[in-house]
Amino acid sequence: MATSFKQIEENLKTEAGKLLDAGKVSMVLAYGRGYDEKHPLPYVARSLADVDGMVFNEYCTANLARYLVRYPRGTKIGIAAKAADSRAVIQLIQEDKVKRDDLVILGIPVYGMKNAKTDEAIDAKTTCGLYNPVIYDVLLGEEVHGQPVLSPYEVLEKVEAMGQDERFAFWKKELDRCIRCYACRKACPMCYCDPCFIDQNKPKWGEKSPETGGNLMYHLTRFHHLAGRCIDCGECSRACPVDIPLYLFHKKVAKECEEMFGQAAGMSIDEKPALINFRVEDSDKILE
């Protein structure tokens, strides 16, 4: 039986309060009230008094790992992390953007999260399919067991089955709708480049206005930059104002990377990101 959202919220407040009170962290990244229940906001508690403002409900989908890289190196941070969020934390540790010792991970085992826009349940279709955090210091509820374990890649079947031309038409239609608001990269915990390659003028990798060529360049290159790093939280797609199913592409790349390199992103702090690593015995078959 999964711990209730209310109970998790209580546990979150208690544990965050303890950490802040003891001075173990200088802030706790969590969720706070938005303009309604469906729109909780990322929230930073810096003192015991701030803890009361925390909330947790089924709409707290944002991946708070996104905010870890904002603070100076060495800042002691507590972070509320659901399953995919915890993988993002691991990935950031792998990439040395944060240090494990500087973090207190408040793991949230949870089932039944919802997409605020559609009220659909968020399951393996749009996220990595895990319910329990991969890494944590404190667990804010009981581990979720007994829920169906779904492959995060099943959802790809339809697009994989398409012919090349049909698939190109599918992606062209989707990517042509991109308005280049960059909400996807803002929501992404792994997109911490400043500036992003697409904002460069030397070289100019692609048009900056929303049009086919520039959109394609931005998205394809971003898929590559996230290859072996995307932890499949699905936030890019939920953040997208025009609902481009970016998660499908990311999932496909993640699936290929898993098959080719035998490792999934954000599962172990001892690994190296797959694309800045190699094995001598990698097969040439991966190029076929």
Next chain:
Amino acid sequence: MSRIGVFVCHCGLNIAKTVRVSELAQFAATLPDVVVAKDYKFMCSTPGQEMIANDIKEHRLDRVIVTACSPLMHEQTFRKVLSASGLNQYLLTIVNIREQVSWVTHDIDEGTAKSKALLNGAVNRARLLAPLTSRVIDVNPDVMVVGGGIAGIQAALELANTGRKVYLVEKNSTIGGHMAQFDKTFPTLDCSACILTPKMDSVMQNKNITLMTSCEVSEVKGYVGNFDITVKQKARYVDHDKCNACLACTEKCPGKGVSEWDEGLVKRKAIYIPFPQAVPQKPIIDRDACTYFIKGKCRLCEKVCEQKAIDFEQQDTFSTMKVGAVIVATGYDLMDTKPLVQYGYGKYPGVYNALEVERLFNSAGPTGGKVTMRDGKEPQAIAILHCIGSRDKNNYEHCSRVCCMYSLKFAHLFKEKTSADVYQFYIDMRAAGKGYEEFYNRIIEEDVKFIRGKGARVAESADEPGRLIVEAEDTITGKFIKLPVDMVVLSPAMKPRADSKDLARLFNLSTDKYGFFMERHPKLAPLSTMSEGIFIAGVCQSPKDIPDTVAQANGAAAEALTIVVKDKMELEATTAMVNPASCCGCQNCVRVCPYGAPFFKEDKGVSEINEALCKGCGLCASVCPSSAIIARHFTNEQVLAEMEGLMEF
């Protein structure tokens, strides 16, 4: 706005035959920023170079494009023209329309069209080139020679005689290589030992040479002028500093090992020197044959050694040498002919390979120089089979070059030492070399029988037990021959040392498909490699005889000297740098660089690159997600602009 000059070379008819060169020049003149475009017969000639130099001045050019042969051929030539004309040498672009256009097509329309596209790409790229400053580095004056055969010995002596300090690294316990195994050398029939051992001794005596036997290179760091090479001194179990070479130990030793020097024809002691003239004259212990190492007791050698030089506890040790240049001269192995079952090597005792026969002739060899076979008998008929595994698509395609000649030498020595009939089974006789054809004619006079046809099979005689039958087709008469003989000599293909690929990896050398080291250019840079400061000599490059090997060794010594003779040298300026404003601090560059050039500055949260360590591969630039790394001379903008130009036409 750039001022670009385009210079189209005809290369005689090499280019002009399949590219309309004047049309190409006219086309160039229409491209933006091109202020002068000319074509000329030989751009690399003095008048060609002068033309470029004059135009740089007259037209105030700030970019030069030479449309000619491969940049690997003449980039340096034309860079010098720019430098001499006051233009930064990195503002040169070479368009390769010879090796990659005119020589690979017969169609002048296609050739011209492709040349235009390449030139258009080059103009795009040239516009974005930046002047670069070469790094000047100190050069270490010492040289390392790897391999102590005749090539390594010769190179080491030449260098040492110029006053350079030389480290001569040899993996065996003596220098001398294969040449030390020979009795005579063709075509003069000089005694091999008489010409080699004085050189071996000179190595020992030369104060400038540090002789490192039983040693192997284990790590190579650094770059031309400043290599740090770690050498593994394999445990000898004899302290050579204490040993006085009395060799009492080798007399008492009960252990038996296989004599490598005698090609396994006889046994040697477990503590041994490979042969009486070995350099150094100090023994080593063969762990695999030593009674103490096998059974845990014996130590007879220790008891007889007055110098207390035996050290069973000795371990491999590692030391690092600093040198400015390296000569690799690691020689060859003979192909293992056992897998060629049709020749019966290893199955019939009467079948020998060439090196074994060299030992039979040698007075220091297992038979004291008498030609007696494994059964103790003197052969009455001998067949020498050429091209075993050489000139053979299934094994080694190359001609091993020395087999015809040493087979003739064998025939002569057989005639001299036995009363046997000698037969040569050959595909073609190749006797190109000074005095070689003459030697061939002399051997014909000596009543040696020549059968033009490759030995196809060696079988046991059904009629005469113990004798062998050589089967072949005589391609002159067209007849199939079955020749009964007592002894068969195989002339196997020469191949690179078994570990040549490992060595290639250490020194960053390219190899051909068999593992022979690739030269930088087959004609114009036969001793240089793609790795600056590393030179090759002898058979490790390709099969060759002793005169050619020695000539190469001298050449390689001279090449190495051109580097270490200078105190300072310029390095390519094409290194990478970080634009800190764009660096996102992901440290991908730090993680991937094979040379440890990038490092992370914690305080600023950005990476920087130590240019002294950077070799300019550009890996960091491609793993940099925010395009913060500038791979000089191959920047993102330059590559993209070139691509755009190439795809325009």
Next chain:
Amino acid sequence: MSFEPKILGIACNWCTYTGADLAGTTRLQYPQNLRVVRVMCSSRINPSFIFKAFQLGADGVLVGGCHPGDCHYNTGNLYARRRLAVTKKILEFSGMEPGRFRVEWISASEGNKFAEVVREFTEEIRNLGPQTKFKIS
């Protein structure tokens, strides 16, 4: 007029570019549709170069590097192998015909292989017809 594909080649200086030179020196004939950009190492190849090449109208892209283990920079092509494999998967999933992007290890001594690969690849691209999906007209 028959379709003449435009093929972009990106070749590493030490192996494939030198192998291409060797193909020339030995006068091997191959189609003239390939235009080669020289880079120092196959690891220099940014995935965006490949996407860009197709946007610029390349009908095919051929990348050439040293054989794994023979990289002039030790490990460059081992990184490149992974990065280019992912590039290939991304192209395929975006709807690009898989045959239009190819990576080959061609050493400095393999002039024959270079010519053979160019012949084969040009033929393949010719059969695929013009690349219109990414091309920006």
